[in-house]
Amino acid sequence: MATKTFDASKLQAFGNAAAGHDGVLSDETGAVVVKPCTEAEITFYESVTVSHPDLVPYLPTYMGQLSLSANESAVPAVESGTIQTADGTVERLHGKKLATELHIVLENITHGFKKPNVLDLKLGAQLWDDAAKPEKRARLDAVSNVTTSGSLGFRIAGMRTYKGTPVPDIPEELKEFVEVDKEGGYWVYNKMYGRKFSATDVTEGFDTYVFPGSKTEAEHDRAREVLAYFLGEVKDILEVFEGKESRMYSASILLVYEGDVEEYAKTKQTLRSAQPEEDDDDDNLPQLAAVKMIDFAHATWTPGQGPDENALKGIRSTAKILKELLDKAQD
Incomplete structure (x- = not known):
């Protein structure tokens, strides 16, 4: 070792x-x-x-x-x-x-990206495990009931999008949800941002994530490519966890992609020019995007109890939204 x-x-x-x-x-x-x-x-x-x-x-x-x-x-x-x-x-x-x-x-999933754009999706309508005290259960149930956690099985828990420097001012209607990272060039969306959405408008949050800029042709192409990648990875995650008997309360799906448009194009060129024999060592290649499951503080294996439908509902909802956005981006 x-x-x-x-x-x-x-x-x-x-x-x-x-x-x-x-x-x-x-x-x-x-x-x-x-x-x-x-x-x-x-x-x-x-x-x-x-x-x-x-x-x-x-x-x-x-x-x-x-x-x-x-x-x-x-x-x-x-x-x-x-x-x-x-x-x-x-x-x-x-x-x-x-x-x-x-x-x-x-x-570190964001390592190797120059300006990683990050979206954290907290899974589950039930957010507490069996060890949680009654007051914690009540508090988390109240959050779930008024957010997409209850309706879709996930909610946007946080988001970082690269805006460039100088960082543009935050619109008045977003000031309670967004802080500026001037040094990094980011808008950082807090946990209350995701709580404001309902099942009917949460796609707006995803759209903000994949289109953080002015929707230039380069940004549109990037959005289409990362959405296709995200959808494929989320479907794979769904398939593998459908075959597991576990409970993963408050686990998340983390989506990451390169937020610097020029760096994204440069990375694409690097990947295209990589020789086949070099492809065996993926650790040395830059990434355009990544998707991982994270946060297993309340995760256990539950033999005989079947798949974790609480988390799976959120993964399925995520895949559905990504598919809708991809279809729209391909029009």
Whole structure:
């Protein structure tokens, strides 16, 4: 097994997350994500590797777990290894400190993109697992009932779209939903953005994601291509999870594509010119887009209970919307 050394003093806040909890970190290279996790999430990833290899292409690569504690600044990290920091703390998002706790190390899905556009779709009408307290169940049920979580089995949990620099001003009607990342050139859509949609208008959110600019010919071509790719991947994810007996409360589908139009065209040319013998090593090739299932803090295998229809409903709804947008883009 390859050994990788992490210097915890150089872990930094992860800036490409579209949704989720604070405290997500990355190493200097940006190739990995280090995030607080539950034992259940580690167990789920380890079981996928051992018992469900057909799921591996649709999840971030699992690289092991880390325990941030207070003895050393850097140690080799392997599966089930540890990492210690000098003071037991590291920076988290928004400048707060993250207390010592268990972390999972995963492939950074946005690594290798120059300006990744990211869409996080939280799956399920029921968002809580059996361990949730009554007040949490009631709170999450209330959210589900008034959003597309209840009607479609998913909702937009967050989104980042590259707008270029200088970043255009946010329209008045979006100011409560969007923040500007001036340095990165992004509009960052918060969790309330997805909550405002109903089943009849949620396509607007997807349209905003795949057409973040002025709908030039290049952007239209890119949208058509990434929609076709997204649809194919989501259908594959649907097929493989239809054959699994699991429950994945609050899992997400993460969609990513290259947000810089010029970089997108450059990457296409690179992929076209790649020699066949080089194609065997896909890790060295740039990407135009990616789709992965993420967030398994509340995931378990449930033999004898059948497929996870709660999550599958959201995946099917996502595929339907992507198909509608692709048909429209091909007209």
